[in-house]
Amino acid sequence: MLFDVGRLLHEEFLPVYRAAAADTDGWEEMAVSVAHRAGSRLASARISIAHMVMALRSTDRLLTEAMLDDGGDARALAAAGTALAAELMSAFCAGDDGLADAVLAGSAPDGAAAFYTVVSVRGALPNQVVSAFRDRGPVLLATSGHLLLPAAEAAALSLCLDVQEEFGGEVWFSVAERPVARMALARREVDEIDALVASLGRPPGVYRIDDVLLESAVMETPEARDELGKVLAPLLANPVLVETVLALLEADGNRAVAAKKLFIHRSTIDYRSWQIEQLTGLSPVNPRDLAVLGTAIGMGGER
The missing domain is CATH 1.10.10.2840 (PucR C-terminal helix-turn-helix domain)
Known part of the structure; x- marks a missing residue:
């Protein structure tokens, strides 16, 4: 099983290490996407955390050495390894992130709550924000970057304000609550709110549809x-x-x-x-x- 985990990580991480070694634009975003996908797969396969950590360390060592032999930048490679490990562990330890994707797709699988508040994030990486939310309660992270809080909108607003303060205020949150059967509508709503907030140059904060009702009506x-x-x-x-x-x-x-x-x-x-x-x-x-x-x-x- 350890060999299979190592092979998976090697295949998934190799393009990221190559991009980081060459200082290619966008390798950080690639690292987040790749590590999240790998972490979710390993969590679904019920890999033990001990096996996963051992394979992660081995993969980092092998890929770093290979890239250094080819003249890669040591500092960039170290940053790549850190980013991959952080996102991989976040996705792996979440365990139920696939539930968020299923709910946003319009289904109500076993384990889903009766309603959620969907949250979009701008100004910080979603996995970093998820860690802050998990210190305060349950949260799901979808592969699209949307967060799902099994809480009423009022409670979600309070949580978002706390997290925003923790991040120094430079984060934009857009929120919308719906029953689980209507999550697709909530996702569309938060995306529209965020787009309006961005286009109007609104300051960092937590926004609901009520905050942009006029703008939303005008656009339509x-x-x-x-x-x-x-x-x-x-x-x-x-x-x-x-x-x-x-x-x-x-x-x-x-x-x-x-x-x-x-x-x-x-x-x-x-x-x-x-x-x-x-x-x-x-x-x-x-x-x-x-x-x-x-x-x-x-x-x-x-x-």
Whole structure:
């Protein structure tokens, strides 16, 4: 059994070590994908952790030596071995990650909860976030990178905020709760939320559909998009005013905070706000108008 595990790891890991040795762009993402796949296979095969660790060490030694003989960079190879081992162990110890894929595919296999909150992650590797969540309770990781928390959305929001703080705040979470039979809808919803949050330049945080309801409705309504296009043209023609809107959005409408971020006086941001209202008929001082302006800018970035 040990020989079979070693052969599997050697075949799976060889392309990653080669890419790392050559400093090929994207080898880190390749390492995550390859190690997760291998770890899940070994977990499904009921390989003992002792056999898996022994094979992992042997594979790392053999591949590192081979790449060094070919002139590979020792530091990059060490980084590759560390990344592969961390992701492999995460996937192997999870044991039930295949359940997440099955649930997201629309089935309700044995062991599935009655409902889940689906979470998308941006700004950190999913396996790193999973480790943080597992310190707080059960979580499943799908091969797509989505997390499934067997918890109501309110509880999931609290967990996401805790994890975000642990990561220093530079992480975006999008969440949606559904019964297990409707997980595909939840997955689509969190992907749409994340896309909107990214396009609008929203700051790191935890987002629900309620946080982007206006933007979501606009994106799905051609008439509303056309109307926003009329707002969009004069605004996008002035990069300084666009920068001001984005700063106000990031500051949740707080003009003093936005002025500090832009290194300008409070009176300057008040004047720019007046200019924006004159150009568009929308006042960035009004939270609803500010949201509409942000949506217009987000749409403009996609054109």
